[in-house]
Amino acid sequence: MQQREQYTKIEDFLSDESFRQWILERKDHAEWEEWTLENPQRAKLVEEARMWLLAMKVPHTPPSNAEIQSALADTWKKIDETASESVTRAGRLRPILWLRAAAAVLVLGLLLGWLYQKQWTANPEKITYHTLVEQDPEGLIEQTNNTDKPQLLTLSDGSSVLLHPNSKLSYPRSFGAEERKVYLSGEGFFEISKNPDKPFFVFANEVVTRVVGTSFRVKAYADQPNVEVVVRTGKVNVSSNQSITKAKNKELVLLPNQGIRFERQNLAFHLITDLTQDTPLTQSTSAIEQLSFDFTDVPVAQILTTIEQAYLLEIDFPQEVLKNCYLTTSLSDQPLPEKLKIICESIGSTTRYEMNGNKITILSSGCE
Known part of the structure; x- marks a missing residue:
């Protein structure tokens, strides 16, 4: 240990190994406390040196908010204990020492919080559509x-x-044996075929x-502040991509007419239990989400027209042949293929459909 009685600058303390061990490792072999x-003047200089030493450590190993709060709580506890001992020994507490120590602790907390926030916001982890697609080992169609x-x-x-x-949507030509995964950039309405043994995943950047x-x-x-489901x-x-938190996430369960909004800036989910009360979601609702697909004794032509309106496609069918169906x-x-299959099977064994892009052709000799 150097001659600490001669220390007059912060640099003197920072170059002292025993001082660094006391601050960083809580090893008070030299009775620094x-x-x-x-x-009092010495305490002020020591606290300033402590702030600089801790601040210099932040860029390399940034503490969590919990660690910062814990460190501040421990420091306040030390001050309270020291104050009690001083009252016992001298009958009164030196006000100027206590105030300076308290001020130093406050400044330290603000400084660490500022440095931590600056580093975090300056280097956010970004999960993009292209990154996710590149990481998938399967050959994907985009x-x-x-x-x-x-x-x-x-x-x-x-x-x-x-x-x-x-x-954009990237997906495999055929799905694997255990799961089904696709990657979305932008907006899509999904209708997933049921398969309890093979869950379906939509990776949309952070969600x-x-x-x-x-x-x-x-x-x-990619250029909008929120992700919505x-x-x-x-x-x-729904959960956030594990690459953000480096840990397993708790999933949010959504039921019909519910949604979530994920805010990219603060990585927070907001559950929406009543879509009618959320103006942005209400305004962005498409026809396929508004139309009903429950039919009771309805003409086939009307059912096909509803499908045309929902999916914004063209359906060609023999109107005279099916007018009484x-x-x-x-x-x-x-999903749409299953809808068409059910309709064709319900009409009769001679009815089938062909799909070419956004055009569907119904072939039938009449209802049975």
């Missing part, structure tokens, strides 16, 4: 919608996606949506 409290209206995609498992303008079989909308444009039918589990069915929780 007792020596510091002997002189579909980009550069038009001014939604495009319909049909996946290998029978699920359908209505991909909105200025959006992961997990389902088994349901319909929902994900909105995750809205459920139409079934149940959806009526159906009672519920198609609310079915």
Whole structure:
């Protein structure tokens, strides 16, 4: 240990190994605490040196908010204990020493908090669509919608996606044995075929949506401040991508007509239990989310017209042949291919459909 009685500058303390051990490792072999409290001016200099030493450590190993609060609490406890001892020994507390120590602790806390916040906000972890796609070992197909209206995609498992303008979806030609994963940039309405043994995941930048079989909308444009998930039918589990928190996340469960808004700036979820009370979500609702797919003794032509309006596609069918065909069915929780299959099977064994992009052709000799 150097001759600390001669220390007049902060640098003197910072170069002292025993001082650094006392501050950083709480090893008070040289009785620094007792020596510091002997002189008010000395205590002020020691506290300033302590602040600089701790601040210099922040960029390398930034403490959590809990660690900062714990450190401040321990320091206040030390001050209280020292004050009690001083009253016992001298009959009164030196006011100037206590005030200076308290002020130093306050400044230290503010400084550490500022440095920590500055470092965190200056180096945020960003999870992008391209990063996620590059990390996937499977060979993926990328579909980009550069038009001014939604495009319909049909996946290998029978699920359908209505991909909105200025959006991209990457997906495998065929899904693996254990799970189904796709990657979205932009906005898409998903109708997932049911398969309890093979969950379906939609990775949309910072947010992961997990389902088994349901319909929902994900909105995750890269240049917008929020990511939104809205459920139409079934149940959806939503969590933040584990790459953000470095830990397993608790999933939020969404039911029909519920949604979440994920704020990218502060990495926070906001649950929306009543969509009608959220103006932005209400305004962005598409036709497919508003129309009913429950039909009771309804003409086939009317059912096909509803599908045209919902998916913004064209359906060509023999109107004269099917004009007297009526159906009672519920198609609310079915992907588009399954909807068409149910309609064709209900009409009769001679009825089938063909799909080419956004155009569907119904071939039939009449209802049976």
